[in-house]
Amino acid sequence: MFDRLRSYGVVPVVAVDSPDEGLRLCEALIAGGLPVAEITFRTAAAEATIREAAKRFPEMILGAGTILTAEQMRKAVDAGARFAVAPGCNPTTIAAARECAMPFAPGVCTPSDVERAVEMGCSLLKFFPAEAAGGVAMLKALLGPYGHLGISFCPTGGVTTGNLAEYLAIPQVAFVGGTWVAKKELIKAGRWDDIAAVAAAAVAAAKR
Ligand SMILES: O=C[C@H](O)COP(=O)(O)O
Numbered sequence: 156m157f158d159r160l161r162s163y164g165v166v167p168v169v170a171v172d173s174p175d176e177g178l179r180l181c182e183a184l185i186a187g188g189l190p191v192a193e194i195t196f197r198t199a200a201a202e203a204t205i206r207e208a209a210k211r212f213p214e215m216i217l218g219a220g221t222i223l224t225a226e227q228m229r230k231a232v233d234a235g236a237r238f239a240v241a242p243g244c245n246p247t248t249i250a251a252a253r254e255c256a257m258p259f260a261p262g263v264c265t266p267s268d269v270e271r272a273v274e275m276g277c278s279l280l281k282f283f284p285a286e287a288a289g290g291v292a293m294l295k296a297l298l299g300p301y302g303h304l305g306i307s308f309c310p311t312g313g314v315t316t317g318n319l320a321e322y323l324a325i326p327q328v329a330f331v332g333g334t335w336v337a338k339k340e341l342i343k344a345g346r347w348d349d350i351a352a353v354a355a356a357a358v359a360a361a362k363r
């Protein structure tokens with residue numbers, strides 16, 4: 156699963172207020188050549204949106220984001236999410252992902268986070284909040300002691316079309332994520348063509 160995300164290089168992170176909004180957004184992302192979305196459990200609509208979108212767009216790779224509890228992990232699996240991510244490194248959600256056989260990237264931003272995640276068997280780690288935590292320089296510093304462990308990272312937080320190539324140039328970066336592809340203002344204004352254009356630009360910038 157994560158290999159397919161690596162081939163796109165970019166995962167749009169989205170919060171939607173209704174399944175209808177989520178379906179329109181998925182159409183826009185598909186039109187932009189980026190059939191990938193991380194639907195965050197920051198809104199009550201996440202579970203239903205993943206369920207509906209998985210049925211309507213089987214070609215899309217739909218994941219669940221902001222997974223903070225074991226219950227959310229189970230709901231994400233049940234709704235048809237094919238991967239899950241979280242902002243933090245939480246033993247409870249890591250164990251829940253293992254029980255459900257859900258590909259899961261917990262969030263890390265310190266050496267201790269990395270060691271805890273690796274000890275719990277995780278091999279793809281979300282580097283969050285990437286830019287605020289020191290960006291490419293911080294990630295390279297973390298790769299000093301941990302680069303030989305066979306782990307990969309997905310930087311998220313402050314990533315844009317303008318800086319994503321710097322992250323993707325690091326071999327251990329599988330893909331980047333962020334909300335910039337589908338900004339809330341554009342979603343609320345129904346500017347689906349504009350979102351498709353941002354997605355297309357992101358895909359083009361992520362080619363490697
Ligand atoms: O998971 C997501 C973060 O909220 C993304 O951060 P961003 O809004 O800087 O892209």
Ligand SMILES: CC(=O)C(=O)O
Pocket residue numbers: 195219220221222240241242262281283311
């Ligand atoms: C930040 C992040 O990865 C999430 O909300 O899942």
